[in-house]
Amino acid sequence: MTPMRVLSVASEIFPIIKTGGLADVAGALPLALKAKGIEICSLIPGYPEVLRVLERAEEQPGPVSLFGGDARLLRGRCGEHELFVLDAPHFFARGGNPYLSAEGVDWPDNGKRFAALARMAADIGFGAVPSFLPDIVHAHDWQAALTPAYLNYGHRPRPRTVITVHNLAFQGKFRRSLLEEIGLPLESFTVDGVEYYGDIGFLKAGLRFADMITTVSPTYAVEIQSDEGGMGLGGLLRSRSSDLRGILNGIDAAVWDPATDAHIQCRFDASTLERRAVNKAALQKQFGLKQNPDALLLGVISRLSDQKGLDLLLDCIPTIQMEGIQVVLLGAGDVELEHRFRAAADTHPETIGVVIGFDEILAHHIQAGADALVVPSRFEPCGLTQLCALRYGAVPIVSRVGGLEDTVADLSDDKQGVTGFKFGPVTMQNLAAALCSANAAYRDRRGWREMQLNGMATDVSWDSRASQYSDLYREVLGLPA
Numbered sequence: 177m178t179p180m181r182v183l184s185v186a187s188e189i190f191p192i193i194k195t196g197g198l199a200d201v202a203g204a205l206p207l208a209l210k211a212k213g214i215e216i217c218s219l220i221p222g223y224p225e226v227l228r229v230l231e232r233a234e235e236q237p238g239p240v241s242l243f244g245g246d247a248r249l250l251r252g253r254c255g256e257h258e259l260f261v262l263d264a265p266h267f268f269a270r271g272g273n274p275y276l277s278a279e280g281v282d283w284p285d286n287g288k289r290f291a292a293l294a295r296m297a298a299d300i301g302f303g304a305v306p307s308f309l310p311d312i313v314h315a316h317d318w319q320a321a322l323t324p325a326y327l328n329y330g331h332r333p334r335p336r337t338v339i340t341v342h343n344l345a346f347q348g349k350f351r352r353s354l355l356e357e358i359g360l361p362l363e364s365f366t367v368d369g370v371e372y373y374g375d376i377g378f379l380k381a382g383l384r385f386a387d388m389i390t391t392v393s394p395t396y397a398v399e400i401q402s403d404e405g406g407m408g409l410g411g412l413l414r415s416r417s418s419d420l421r422g423i424l425n426g427i428d429a430a431v432w433d434p435a436t437d438a439h440i441q442c443r444f445d446a447s448t449l450e451r452r453a454v455n456k457a458a459l460q461k462q463f464g465l466k467q468n469p470d471a472l473l474l475g476v477i478s479r480l481s482d483q484k485g486l487d488l489l490l491d492c493i494p495t496i497q498m499e500g501i502q503v504v505l506l507g508a509g510d511v512e513l514e515h516r517f518r519a520a521a522d523t524h525p526e527t528i529g530v531v532i533g534f535d536e537i538l539a540h541h542i543q544a545g546a547d548a549l550v551v552p553s554r555f556e557p558c559g560l561t562q563l564c565a566l567r568y569g570a571v572p573i574v575s576r577v578g579g580l581e582d583t584v585a586d587l588s589d590d591k592q593g594v595t596g597f598k599f600g601p602v603t604m605q606n607l608a609a610a611l612c613s614a615n616a617a618y619r620d621r622r623g624w625r626e627m628q629l630n631g632m633a634t635d636v637s638w639d640s641r642a643s644q645y646s647d648l649y650r651e652v653l654g655l656p657a
């Protein structure tokens with residue numbers, strides 16, 4: 177049997193370039209699928225960070241001109257990752273954040289940049305690389321979402337397509353006048369095509385034309401079909417309900433393994449949980465907090481944006497102080513939130529520690545040393561930090577939304593084995609109550625340990641989730657299960 181051949185298309189990929197969970201998934205899922213015998217290659221933009229690490233790069237024949245500049249397609253690898261790289265200097269030669277300038281604003285040509293990525297993906301789909309003609313093109317998020325549209329308007333035999341929605345809040349909406357510049361035909365600008373409230377909707381187009389739609393948790397798959405959760409796309413998603421699946425994300429079990437983690441001070445596993453105390457003390461020291469082994473130490477690792485609900489955590493500071501709880505936060509994003517967290521740490525230096533920035537290693541320290549990890553999101557398609565927390569014995573305290581609902585089990589769940597605390601609706605009062613419950617539970621060290629062990633025994637790996645994707649690919653191709 178010849179293996180299924182899949183082209184994965186994404187704008188970021190761990191460990192090369194990452195702004196959030198999309199990169200983690202675009203990095204780990206192909207490796208998990210490869211382990212299942214699928215031939216899979218990822219197409220990513222040729223940012224400087226990518227070109228720097230690309231090994232054994234081979235230029236594919238036929239230079240291409242893409243929307244106002246010369247480009248070439250490279251094929252190579254980075255470690256285990258098989259890559260196609262779109263080297264289009266006029267779009268991707270800028271380092272740093274893939275979407276924003278140094279001033280933190282969207283690059284004005286983002287529409288053309290990511291249309292170029294999708295155009296290249298569609299060309300590979302049509303056979304631009306004869307040795308890699310994919311059966312399936314799998315596009316991730318709005319940045320890759322025009323791929324199914326280009327394939328559709330090619331009006332010739334094409335591979336099957338899957339789109340995964342990682343976050344409906346980012347939709348890629350661009351002015352109508354871009355249509356000709358990005359090579360979409362006039363016929364595409366209809367309500368049944370790429371048109372979206374008078375503009376071009378990249379994600380809308382992907383949801384309209386992909387053969388199958390997935391999102392990253394079963395609960396989010398339901399939420400996005402409502403008017404509120406659908407953020408303007410609820411109607412379209414409802415109309416495609418039978419082609420929409422929620423498949424939970426996993427985490428890379430090799431990157432996130434407390435027994436082998438080279439970043440943390442003291443490695444541990446379920447049989448040596450007491451060693452976490454060393455990591456907790458180190459974390460308190462690193463953040464300049466009072467060395468108190470008995471205080472419940474909460475960790476936060478997050479983008480700072482309205483989605484993540486961390487303003488509610490700021491509002492809970494009086495409760496946190498009264499309860500004798502400590503907090504360490506690693507985050508970056510919204511300038512006002514950054515400012516407010518810094519100010520909170522200045523006011524309460526013994527109990528609140530804040531690092532503003534993006535720091536992969538510190539994220540490991542927090543998972544290994546915090547007693548609990550707080551994720552009070554207003555919406556959360558899946559969420560990965562709570563999965564890492566489960567594996568590291570940091571008890572998750574999460575809001576009852578999206579993937580958080582699906583991956584953490586609390587007392588109200590009809591399941592064996594409580595792994596954390598959930599609260600909802602997402603308000604400051606409910607978060608404060610959840611923090612108080614966790615603090616009370618922490619006093620019962622045996623009960624707490626049991627929760628940690630339940631979490632560590634939870635399967636958060638990609639292995640079983642990758643099987644769901646490979647089953648889905650077979651379904652899309654009309655192959656027997």
Ligand code: ADP
Pocket residue numbers: 195196197198200477478479506507508533534535536539558559560561562
């Ligand atoms: P989202 O993709 O919405 O940001 P996820 O929970 O799915 O949320 O994924 C976030 C990923 O980014 C996780 O791997 C998390 O550890 C990482 N992360 C988020 N913020 C930071 C930060 N400030 N420093 C280091 N890693 C971070």
Ligand code: GLC
Pocket residue numbers: 196197198201342343392425556557558559560579
């Ligand atoms: C998005 C979502 C997050 C999800 C991640 C990976 O960034 O906000 O919930 O885990 O994508 O799918």
